[in-house]
Amino acid sequence: MSVSLSRLRRVSCVVEDIELAVRYLESLFRAQRLENVPTQIHPGSGRHLAHIGLGDLVIELVVPQSADTGWGKRLDQYGPHVASLAYGIEEMDQLLADLSDDNLEFTHTESGAIWCRSRALIGFDLILEPGEQGPLAELPGAWGEVSPMLHVEITHHDIAQAGRWLKRIFGSQRVEQEFSEFLVGITAGRMDIQHFSLGDAVLQYIEPRHDAGPWWELLQKAGPSVHNITWLVNDMPAVATASQAAGTRDLRYFEFDYAPLFGEENRIGDKTVGRIIDCAHILGFHLELSERQAKNINTYMYKEV
Numbered sequence: 001m002s003v004s005l006s007r008l009r010r011v012s013c014v015v016e017d018i019e020l021a022v023r024y025l026e027s028l029f030r031a032q033r034l035e036n037v038p039t040q041i042h043p044g045s046g047r048h049l050a051h052i053g054l055g056d057l058v059i060e061l062v063v064p065q066s067a068d069t070g071w072g073k074r075l076d077q078y079g080p081h082v083a084s085l086a087y088g089i090e091e092m093d094q095l096l097a098d099l100s101d102d103n104l105e106f107t108h109t110e111s112g113a114i115w116c117r118s119r120a121l122i123g124f125d126l127i128l129e130p131g132e133q134g135p136l137a138e139l140p141g142a143w144g145e146v147s148p149m150l151h152v153e154i155t156h157h158d159i160a161q162a163g164r165w166l167k168r169i170f171g172s173q174r175v176e177q178e179f180s181e182f183l184v185g186i187t188a189g190r191m192d193i194q195h196f197s198l199g200d201a202v203l204q205y206i207e208p209r210h211d212a213g214p215w216w217e218l219l220q221k222a223g224p225s226v227h228n229i230t231w232l233v234n235d236m237p238a239v240a241t242a243s244q245a246a247g248t249r250d251l252r253y254f255e256f257d258y259a260p261l262f263g264e265e266n267r268i269g270d271k272t273v274g275r276i277i278d279c280a281h282i283l284g285f286h287l288e289l290s291e292r293q294a295k296n297i298n299t300y301m302y303k304e305v
């Protein structure tokens with residue numbers, strides 16, 4: 001029996017420089033620094049941990065205090081990366097029973113949460129905290145000049161297997177199927193793409209072919225991993241100016257036509273279809289951004305954006 005999750009509480013990223021990452025998100029989006037966010041990471045001096053609100057997402061930035069800590073070893077192994085997604089959960093005993101066959105490694109934290117080493121299975125670890133409710137559980141989250149988060153995008157060698165595991169443990173469903181199938185068509189066979197729900201969030205799983213570029217390269221280098229996180233923005237030229245000023249480049253720039261999916265009659269003006277900014281060295285993930293293409297986009301989305 002699957003267990004139910006709270007809304008996505010935090011995405012935790014191991015980075016090299018907290019202030020650089022914070023300044024970067026502030027300059028691109030007016031993202032908001034958050035204080036007193038509950039966390040499983042001991043804040044210590046305060047200089048190695050920060051929380052930023054972006055859309056409806058709380059981004060937790062962690063800098064290892066030394067190279068021989070667990071965080072330090074992770075940074076050394078993978079470079080800056082997304083380490084974990086955190087959710088609340090009420091049925092902790094049920095979860096542990098469901099996971100007992102999976103041979104997964106766990107750490108129990110002092111506050112009763114478990115850190116589930118699920119990266120090889122789904123591309124990230126899970127922090128599961130007791131209680132579905134709690135601080136920030138119901139925060140609307142409208143931080144900075146972006147939409148709610150569209151999805152966390154993950155490169156993986158077997159996306160069907162990842163989806164089956166998420167369904168069995170958390171009741172995840174395949175969502176946004178028309179949207180993802182449209183995207184598969186655009187990639188002309190270089191990727192399979194499936195979207196799965198996890199709590200209120202969407203995970204976009206990418207199974208890249210050898211000629212899929214950065215998704216394939218990341219998968220070879222680091223195994224299943226978060227590649228980017230995706231939002232809608234209102235003013236792409238302003239974001240482009242800010243990202244150029246920060247010295248980052250585009251990893252990809254997209255110009256395909258969404259009208260076959262959304263309908264010509266729903267098109268909104270002349271919009272930037274999408275770009276992926278090469279900034280994982282700063283944030284632990286790349287940024288994928290689009291301007292809103294169509295009036296009816298929410299017809300195709302799991303969560304209202």
Ligand SMILES: [Fe+2]
Pocket residue numbers: 151153204230288
């Ligand atoms: Fe994406």
